[in-house]
Amino acid sequence: MMRFGFDIGGTNIAAGVIDERDQLVAKDSVRFPCGEGNQAVIDACAGLYRKILDQNAIPEQAIAGVGVAVPGSVSPREGVVVDAHNLGFHHTPLASMLSDVLKKPVALINDADAATLAEHRIGALKGTQTAMLITIGTGIGGGLILNGELFRGGRDNGTEPGHMVLRNGGRLCSCGINGCAETYCSATRLGKDGAAFGKQNAREVIEAAKEGNEQALALFGAYIDDFGSYIASIINLLDPERIAIGGGVSGAGSFLLDPLRADAEKKCFFETCPEIVIASAGNDAGIIGAGLIVS
Ligand SMILES: [Zn+2]
Structure with missing residues (x-):
């Protein structure tokens, strides 16, 4: 199965699909809707998700789940962004909000931890x-x-x-x-x-x-x-x-x-x-x- 990843930053939301060999096979990004509220972020993420799948002819059934990296503290067990000041997230239940829209399981990770995981799996x-x-x-x-x-x-x-x-x-x-x-x-x-x-x-x-x-x-x-x-x-x-x-x-x-x-x-x-x-x-x-x- 393929997996979908979001890297949400204060300027851009980048996202992509990785295949069974952990290779990035499709990616794109949109502007982060700064100051427009949490729902605008969810909408931007959902739009980007559909766009990437459509443009690369990847069926939704091929995606096992979605991971989201954010610059801030997260509670992975609860699926909550505790604090991400740049994104305006404070105790935001981002995993369930996104999961409701994308109809996929969603997991959260801090962005530095995500980079570390990538270095460990495919990098230095x-x-x-x-x-x-x-x-x-x-x-x-x-x-x-x-x-x-x-x-x-x-x-x-x-x-x-x-x-x-x-x-x-x-x-x-x-x-x-x-x-x-x-x-x-x-x-x-x-x-x-x-x-x-x-x-x-x-x-x-x-x-x-x-x-x-x-x-x-x-x-x-x-x-x-x-x-x-x-x-x-x-x-x-x-x-x-x-x-x-x-x-x-x-x-x-x-x-x-x-x-x-x-x-x-x-x-x-x-x-x-x-x-x-x-x-x-x-x-x-x-x-x-x-x-x-x-x-
Ligand atoms: Zn300090």
Whole structure:
């Protein structure tokens, strides 16, 4: 049977169909109906579902079920989005609302967990029993593979690796706590600190550092120092086989990975570092991961 996945974001709703070999065989997207209420989101999802099936001549009977990834906290057992601020969902019974319209079983997952699942099944974490995905973007997201399976939290809350405190009393995080890893290791940090010497964002800082600009190199060095400490702490907690780095900053490739590995190796408790690699499931990881939770 095929499975259908939605990746609902604050700008777009992306969706697609995965086949028996976990390959994405059809996809499309629509604008997220911002500020128009929950019913408008359900209508947009239903329209996208029918459009994708129609355009690809996939009969509804071929779809075993539907998975939905959302940027926020979900209760998979209850089928409720507890909080997804960007989407306007608060204690929203999204699974039953969608299931009523699509006439299919619907399961929910956090978007970072969906990306982790996709990396584990088809990407950079394939074949591991203990591994972690860390996604470096505006914030930090990620997920954990334990004993060969996605770990969704002991109390159903998932994991929030971006909000481990890296510096007590440090920079104020969007979550309201000071010193979260996200405030030192995200792309936002590079952009913010790079503004002092005229750089607009992380990409410009990294480009300048590659060209040998001294201020950019000093900032990138401080960033690697923080990021290395963060990765070393994760290694000490889990002793993972592999850590995959995703998100915009991972586009820097070996310019990021080589010094990061060296720094983490210096700081981690163990004699050697696990593999640290670039995530490879790509932009559709959310859709694929959502489809993968359909049983
Ligand atoms: Zn935080």
